[in-house]
Every structure is written in C-alpha cells, then in structure tokens.
Amino acid sequence: MNSSAVRSSVRAFRLVDLESLQASAGSMPPVDEAPVLRVVSDPMASGAVEPVIWPAPIGSGPAPQDEAPAPQVQVRLKVHGPLPRLPQGQVVTLPVTLSARPLEFAGLCLRNLMWLLLTLGLYAPWAQVRTRRYFLRRTLVAGEALDDHANPWLLLPRHLMVWGLVAGVVGAWVGSRLAGMVALSLALAVLPLLAYMNLSYRVAHMSWAGRRLHFDGRYQGVYRAMWAPLASACLVAWLLMATLAWNRPGGWMAWGAVAALWAMAVPAFVWGYFQYRQHHLVLGPVRLMWKAQRVAMAMLFVRALAWFVLASMMVVGVAAVVLAGVMLLRGRVSTQVLFGVWVAVAACVLAAVVPYLQARLQNLVWSKTGNRYLRFRCQLDVQAYVWLRLRHAVLVVLTLGVYWPWAEVAARRMRTEALQVWARVETDVLKANWAPRKRADRTKMAG
Template sequence: MRTVRLVDLQPLHVAPASQAWASPVEAPLSLAWPPPIGSEAAEELMSEMRAAYRGAMASAPAPSNETPVPRLPKGSVTRLPVVLNASARDYAGIWIANLLLTVLTLGLYLPWARVRVQRYFLRRTLVAGSALDYHAPPTSHLPRYGLVMALVAGVLGACLGSPLAGLLAFSMALAVAPLAVHTSLSHRMAHTSWSGRRLSFEGRFTAVYGALLMPLVGLVAAAWLTLAGATFHHPMWWMALGFVIALWLLGVPLFLWTYFHYRQERLHLGPLRLGWKASPVAMVMLWARTAAWSVLVSSLVVGLGSMVLGALLWWQGPAHGRWAWGVVAVSMMAVAVAVTPYVQARLQNLVWSKTGNRSLRFRSRLSVQGYVLLQVRHAALLLLTLGLYWPWAVVASRRMRTEALTVWARVDTEVLKAHWTPFADTPAGLAAKRRASA
C-alpha cells in the first residue's frame, strides 16, 4: 500500500485565458481547486452563477400550454357550418326504448339511456363536414348517479325525521353540488371528440366553488330563514327572507356571468384554448330584457286567465275555487313556456358569440322570436298528443339551436387536425378501442 500525504500535492492552476494554443489538442488540462466553502471567493462564484441563471431564465421564452397553429393570411376567415342530420322517427324509437327500460328497471337504466341519446345526436352533428362523437361507457356514469341518488335519499330521509335535520342535510348536499358540476363537465368533454380528436375541459375543482359559492350561500340562507320564520312566527324572519330573496334575484346576472366565465375559459379544442369575452354588463342587460319580457307575458296571461275564469264561473257558478286553481296552474305553465325559450335563446347567443380566440371563434344567430314561437307550438302539440309528440319536439328544437351556430376560423381544418392528437392515440381512446374489439 502506498501512502500519499496532502502536503505533497501541488496546487493546480488555471491556464491564463490570454495564452494561445495551436489547437485544442495541444492545450493542457486546465483545472483548479474550488474555493473553500464560506470564503469570499466561494460567495463571489455563487453570486455569478445566480446572476447567470436569472439572465438565462429572463431570456427564455414564456411557457405555454398551447401548441402554435399556423393561421391563414391576415383577413382570411373561413366560415364552417354546423349541421344536425337527426331524424325524429329514429329518435322516437330510442326514446320509447329508453322510457320503457327506465321504468322497468326503476331508474337503473338512466346512465345507458343518457349515453344512447348523447351518441345519437353527437354522431349526427357535423362541424366543417366532420362529425362529433361520444365515447363514455355507461358504467362511467354510475358513480355520479349513485352520489346524486344518495344525496336525494339522505335529504328526504332527514326531512322525514325533523325539519332541522332535513335542512342540515340540504345544506351539506349543496356543499357537494359544485364538485358534481365540475366532474360532469370534465367527464363529458373528455369523452367527446370531433373528427376523431378529443375535446377537454381543464380546471381545478376549487375554481367551481368560487364560481358557485355566492348563489349557493343565498339558497342556504333563504332555507334557514324560512325554517326560522316557520318556527318562531316573528315578522322579522320573514322580512329577512324577503330581503335575501330580493338580493339573490338581483345577483342572478353576476352568478350567471361567473359560471359561464368559469366554464368557457377552460374549454380546449386540442391545441387551442378558448376564451370568453362577455362583460357583466351584457349579462345584466340580458337579465333586464328577460324581466321585461316576463312582466309583459305575465300581464297578457293574467288578463286572458281572468277572462276564462270569469266565463267558467258564469257558466258553472261558484265551484269552491277549483276552477281558480286550475286557471292559475295553466297560467303559470303558459308563462314558463313563453319565458324559458326566450332566456335559452338569449343565453346561447351571448355565451357562444363571445367564445373563441385569435384562431377560432363561434357565432350564434338563434332567432329569439322564432325559437319562442317554436316552443309554444311544441307545448300545444304535446298537450294535444298527451306527450307523444316529445321526440319530434326535441329534434326540431335541437336542430334549430345547433344550426344557428357557425364557426369562424382563421386556421385550416386539416392544419388544426395535424396539430391535434387523435382520440384513438390517447389512453382513453386506446382503452375504448380495446373494449370495442373485445
């Protein structure tokens, strides 16, 4: 064994930078002992390394989740139509089968019925000539359906025990509701594809609580104030309940704007992330128009209902108020039939006309008047046919809403597909392919 003492080692020196060598091969190995830890030289070396790292990070490009997709020349925009090729007769067969199986299984067939309906309509919806599709297996809906049924059963069982227990259960169910909304959006978009390319919804579940917190708090407060008013019989509780309800109704535009901002901002079409540019003022104006339309329709319906009720009382005489309750119920249904499609049409035009990015945007031109008249006609036909007209009403309504959409694109569809991973190449797509082959 040979022993080497540290004092026998000679310090290594770095060759001067100014010394020139004929070739890199002729240059001697330049090494130096690192400065001792804690010395001034070591601190200077670490400062230089930190400065170099900060400079490198500052000059590096900012990270981006989106893959850049080449756009068309400036000023070139392609309008891509959206077409629905569904048949009311074909959907009627699916609807009857789903209804019978759901009744026979006491509701257990609902996930399978939902998947059949989604696949039927999406596979017949064409965007730029390519069809949408839905790939979720029915069994994937079972956990969410089980959770909803458990919450409903828990709330009903607690209400049978005592009003206080029922209200506590109702409050706990509302606390879980935002998580169910986020799971539903993520699951639906993750299993929807266009031209074999998967769509996605990216966002943390904590964001949905920020979007739905205020309306849920208002509902819980109104429920607790109702229980307090019924228990203590003091006018103060009913005054507080009226104040909370009025405040909640005034906040509906902000609630809607917050929810749609949360939903639309997290939609991804492959490499393209969508955005939503609607302002809260636009939602307030939509709510004001809806309120004005509701007052107008209610006034008209109340006037006609009063005339009908007066004629019935004159013809039949006093009937202990049974005609009055029937006329009130029919009047409320008539108001809902006229107001609900009005809100749906206005919301679709506002939400989707403000959705998009620099490469792709949506436009919705759904006729509010035409859609309201269509739903009024459907309501009359459903009443005359005792509900058998339902498949034809669903197909006609969905076709009108779908074909009112247009996609304005500054990217070529083939170029977008080339930058978009096909659904069959994703883990979910491979699993679906294995299930289909099995």
C-alpha cells in the same frame, strides 16, 4: 398571448393545396397595407366573398405599423409553436348542421322508456349516453362529426350518489324541519363537486373528427365560481325556516329583502359559472376564452324579467277571463279548479320565458367564445325559437306527450344550426396538430 399574437400577425404565410404540400412554398410579396378580413360562405367554393370584421377581442391584436413583415416561411401541416393563419387575414366560415330525424329519435325514446320502466330507473345512465350520442353523431362541424365516448357503467355510481342525496334530504325533511335543513346544506356543499365531475367527464369523452376535447379546469375553480350563490341560497333557505317558525310581518319583510338581493345577484352567479366553464375548454392545440362582460349578463336577465312580466300579464289576463266565464255559468269555483288554473298559468308562463332565456343565453355565451384562431358566432332567432317552443308545447299537451321527440329534434336543430365557426386557420392544419383519439389515449397512458 398578446406578444405571440403580435409575432404571429407580422408573419406572411402561404397555405398551398393538399396535393402540393410536399413542394416548397413560393415567394410572397410583403404586405404594405392592413389585411382585409373576408369570410367565405363555402370553403370549397371559389365565388365572391363578402368583407366582414373579425371581432377584436379574444387574442387578436393589430400588427405594429412600424415593423416590417417577417420573411416568409414554408408552411407544414405539423408545426411547433403558433399555428399558421390564413393569408391576408382571411376568415373562413364553417357551418354547423344537424341531421337528426324525428322518427329515429322517437324510436330511441321508446326503447329508453321501456328499459327505464323494466329496470326501475337504473337504466338512466344508458338512456342519457344514448340520447347524447345520437345527437352528437349527427352534428357536423366543417363536415366532420362529433361523437360521445362515455361509458354508462362509470356514470351509474354518480347517478346513485345523486339519488342517495335526494333521498337523504327528503327523508331528513320527513323526520324534522331542522334535520332537513342540515341535510340540504350538506347537499349544496357537495353540488359543485358533482357539477365538476359531470362537466369534466362529458367534455373529456366528446370528440370532433376522431379527436377528443379536453377540460383542464380543477374542482377548486368550480367551488370558487359556485360558493357564493350556493352559500347565499342556503342562507335564504335558513332564513325562510326561521321566518316560518316566527311568523311575524317583520320577519317576512326581512326575508323578502334578502331573497330579492339574492335574485338580483343571479346574473353575476351565472356569469361566474360560464366564465369558469368556457375558459377551460381546450380544442387540441388551442384553448378557448370567454370575453362576455357582467353587464351583458345583467342586461340579458333584465330583458328576460321584462318578458316574464309581459307574459305573466297576458296569461293571467286570459285566465281571469276564463274564470269569470266559468263563475257566470256555475256560480262558484272550487279550490281544486283554482289550483289547476294557477298551475296552468305557471306552466304557460314558463313555456314562454324558458325558451326566451335559453336563446338569449346561447347567443351571449357562444358569440363571446373563441381565441385568435377560432371564433364562434351564434345568431339564434329569439322570437322564432320562442314561438317554435310554444307551438310544440301545445302539440305535446294535445298528443299526451307523443309529439315530444318531434319537438325536441326541431328545437335542437334550430339551436345547432344557429351556430357558426369563424376560422383563421385551415381545418387540416388544426387536425394535423391535434392528436387523434386513440393515439392521444395511448400517449396519456404512457405518461
């Protein structure tokens, strides 16, 4: 990749308008100084541009200073080899927008709920596909819509398999604790395969501008990425069962130490999964890469832990004041009331921590994803997103769940429109070198 980046960086390209693509490109003077990187906020506008720095990682290296620029070449939309970049190192910003409407989505949710009740849950694959398709078809990237082409009938066996695994584990636990642990261990061994099937199927049936995305990872890769967290989680579960049977202070201390070590390794486990997922996403002629470091993922979880402690202290403090007031009025509090208070405290803490972690993770994952032609930029406002989810959680509780579609659309819009695509290649050039969906399917069948 580095050698191709150097060869491509010393070429001078001129992209002409679509109306004059058949004409030969004019002469281009040699470039004697380093290119100035610029972002055009609106690709169709001709106004002023502001200089920005194209991120150095993910396959973009500077051109050698002692090497003369290569002679100009005539640029065509359909090319072989490296794609032609924009001249003078220009970068175009492509916005991502979502046009979903809460009332439409509420109607879709109502229909899905009705069919789920009538079919006793068997309609779940159709509900999943219809929900995902609704949001993708209303997501525009560079003016082109995404789409989903999944077949719910092909997803039904997978759903039945998951339900069978859950029922088997629960049934084994009802029989005996040892049988339940064995069943849980077997289910964890199958989990990476299910994750691979779900990921590869979803990406392969997703398209942009009528062109399918591709996931070229193998199931061996997802096992390499997930075996350590799953095996260690299984070890923690077995040690917990042994500690419950032994029921000694030393056993509980040993189990707590092992569980703490596993929790400290969670950032590395999450980093390994995203490393596998992002490195195998293919957009037509280009492959994405992910350059986030393990340290960045660890710092993300440290911030999330600090926020968790702060939110817990605030919520527990408010709950303690409420309980003190109730005890002053009634004298004592029943066990059911205490249990309800602790459930409410846990729900409030999760409502504050989960959006925080979600926003931080989205910014880290997508801001470090790209290649030398395309880079993603995510600037999701963490504080605004957390407050949005908290307000909507209160409204969902007050309306007994009726407000959930409005909350979901607002949250998805904020997450979607926080994304941008930085492109060093024209979208028309990218589409011309990316086979449309039907033609790609025929080529695959012929092969």
